Amino acid sequence: MRPPGEGPPAKRPKAMLPARPAVQPRGPPPAEQQRRSLPIFPVRGRLLGHIRGLDSAVVIGETGSGKTTQIPQYLYEAGIGRQGTIAVTQPRRVAAIALATRVSDEKKTELGGLVGYSVRFDDLTSDETRIKFLTDGMLLREAIGDPLLRRYSVVILDEAHERTIHTDVLFGVVKAAQKKRKQLGKLPLKVIVMSATMDVDLFSEYFNGAPVLYLEGRQYPIQVFYTRQPQSDYLQAALVTVFQIHQEAPSAQDILVFLTGQEEIEGMTKTCRDIAKHLPDGCPQMMVIPLYASLPYSQQHRIFRAAPKDCRKVILSTNIAETSITIPGIKYVVDTGMVKAKKYRPETGLEVLAVQWVSKAQAWQRTGRAGREDSGICYRLYTENDFEKLNQMTIPEIQRCNLSSVMLQLLALRIPNVLTFDFMSKPSPEAIQAAIEQLVLMGAVERKDNQLVLTPLGRKMAAFPLEPKFSKTILLSPKFHCTEEILTIVSLLSVDSVLYNPPARRDEVQSVRRKFISSEGDHLTLLSIYRAFRNVNGNKGWCRENFINSRNMMLVSDVRAQLRDICVKLSMPIESSRSDTGNIRRCLAHSLFMNAAELQPDGSYRTVDSHQAVAIHPSSVLFHCKPACVVYNGLLHTNKCYMRDLCVVDADWLYDAAPDYFRRKLQAAKN
């Protein structure tokens, strides 16, 4: 069943007819039998018949239809696209790896043979590989080396409804490659966009009116309830709802509650546990489990453990449980309707992280988490009227981000005019312009004969899988003889924080971390942590004692090795500044000069660039300090406008870094 309100898209064509049951003299082997039991199997023939003759197709499939595992195999088995490889993109690494493993099993081949995968740091493909699962970001990276995607005969863009920034850029890249290959008379490129039941018209229109094929799925019915009145306090409402369910429903039925963030979830966890201690006799026990991305793996895994008898699992989660983590056995979903999400204001260059309403699509996604194994129930803690007022879809990431990376990539892809690039959902002209300005300021892009071209520096920057400002920092580092240190710092900054901060043990964390702190700022503090980590060879016990996230630390080593390889390929000299931190700070001043702030007489800070009032983020080691001049990695607007990851610099260095820029700033200030 479809939840009420989602409804089938208006232009839904005739449902596909089931094919005749296949007659087999002997029963097929179990794996084959399993494949044949999928909802997609009966329509295999018709599906292939359609796709064979098309350049592009949109496939809409509900959860459990089997589209992602079966369609690539059907195409391969039918000899469609045999002249090349079939690429299937996924937004997430784990999904790409899991799907490749599954399909490889079904084909009874060794993973990395006929079926393989390619994700960052992990490539399991060979010359034999004909079905390749990869992250969308990985295919984009490949496209920079080969914009026509020549090795692929079919590109399947899966989970397109999630509209990640990479998928959105890929839409344009594959469309352009398809057109160009046709013009040049090369092997045609077939494009298949796969999505849940959303955005259909948009996808179809974008790919020149590509036909839309629908697949039924296997989802259990879910009852949806709304509140009668709007709730002024969604946390209170969630609490009441959870305990109401708890007192009425059998204890084997678990509850998943969607909340907005770590702090809220930790607070709610504590409240629930306190209340659960004083429940009336005869009421089942309650196991309350928080879930959010920065939680260590070991704690995230607790959600998969079955609760003891007469005990109910209640999982309090961020939107990580919407897509990234599937929790088995959820009967009830409690949806607060709220999410913490990033917005981007191009006029100020500010990213704003704010609690806001979910979209309808997101609300349905949350609801669907209750019907994975059996029928379910979803409580929406808002009125039906409020639901109707929600946006149809979540705004695609590409319209909520700083676009400097995207623009650099498009230029590296030799897109003729990046300002008019054929985006499915166009970012605002201001956002595109702001990104270009940033790239010009960094020296990555030049205007030549009214055209934007990549400078040699810009082309080198595009070789790094990093934000442009970080690539720039690395490329500047040989001048300051500190490439080894900058590689470490940039690697640390480009993964999730290596610092583990359990709120309950705050004092302990602070005292243990003191020994790493550099008065010169966060970059150098992180560097000293990494050096200490290397000195103990990544010892896990050491990480635990020092509240260091060892998983992220290992990742830093991987990133660093990858970046170092790229430096070697670019023939960069790689030197160490050893104990001289001055050069490291000079290098940071030269690459982050547009992100500088100065101490004001009243003790506050203002940016050098636009005189915006800013504050030092509480996570910074400089939070209690008042350095005269700093550069920072970025601004984050929550209650205040905060600078994150700071480095103490000399004001003179900034002027040396970009004299023209600061002269213009001074001029503008006078006028």
Added chain:
DNA sequence: GAGCACTGC
């Protein structure tokens, strides 16, 4: 004086 949704190259 006080805070950081989620991915990915």
